[in-house]
Amino acid sequence: GEDVEQSLFLSVREGDSSVINCTYTDSSSTYLYWYKQEPGAGLQLLTYIFSNMDMKQDQRLTVLLNKKDKHLSLRIADTQTGDSAIYFCAESLGGSARQLTFGSGTQLTVLP
C-alpha cells in the first residue's frame, strides 16, 4: 500500500533556504505534489513534478525527485515570514486511483 512520510517540524531564519523532505513507498506514483496550508485555511497547490523528471524550478521553489530512493524535497529560497505554514507532500498513482495520498505535513516556522 501507499505511505507518505515527512518530518513534523522545521525552523529556519528569515532569508535562509528551507528544505522540506518527503519519502513515499509506492513506485507507481505518477505525479508528486506540494501543498501549503496556512492557519485556518484550505490547502493551496504550490507545485508538482512528474515522476520521470528529477528537478523542477518555479521562482523561489525547487523540487527535487529521487525516484530510485523514493525521496522528494521542496527547497524554498530566501525564506520569508509569510512562508510559515504547514507543507504537505502528496502522491497520485494515476489510472483509476485519482485521490491523492498525503503525508502528515511539515510545520515550517520562519524566525526573524
Next chain:
Amino acid sequence: GAGVSQSPSNKVTEKGKDVELRCDPISGHTALYWYRQSLGQGLEFLIYFQGNSAPDKSGLPSDRFSAERTGGSVSTLTIQRTQQEDSAVYLCASSLEVAGVNEQYFGPGTRLTVT
C-alpha cells in the same frame, strides 16, 4: 473566479446527532473529492465523484458516512449518529478530470466538533 466553497465553516454537534456538510466545487470541474483532516494528521481520503460514474467510496470509515453529488455539481457529506472521533476538519476539493496531473483545488474546510 470563485474557488471551492464549503458550508458551514464550523459545526458543533452533540454525539448521536446527524450532520450535513456542503461543498460547492469550481464551475466546470467534473471531479470532486472529500478528505478528512484530524488534529495533527495529514489528509485522509473519504470519497471521490467523477461525472456520472459510480463514486469511489473506498475511503469512507464506516457506514455512518455517506455522500451525494447532485447534478454533477454540489456535494453533501452526511455523517449519521456522530461520534467524538468524527471531530475533524472536512475538506472538499475539485479538479478537471484530465489525463495526467491531477490538480486539486481545496475549499477552506468545515471544522466539525462532536461534544
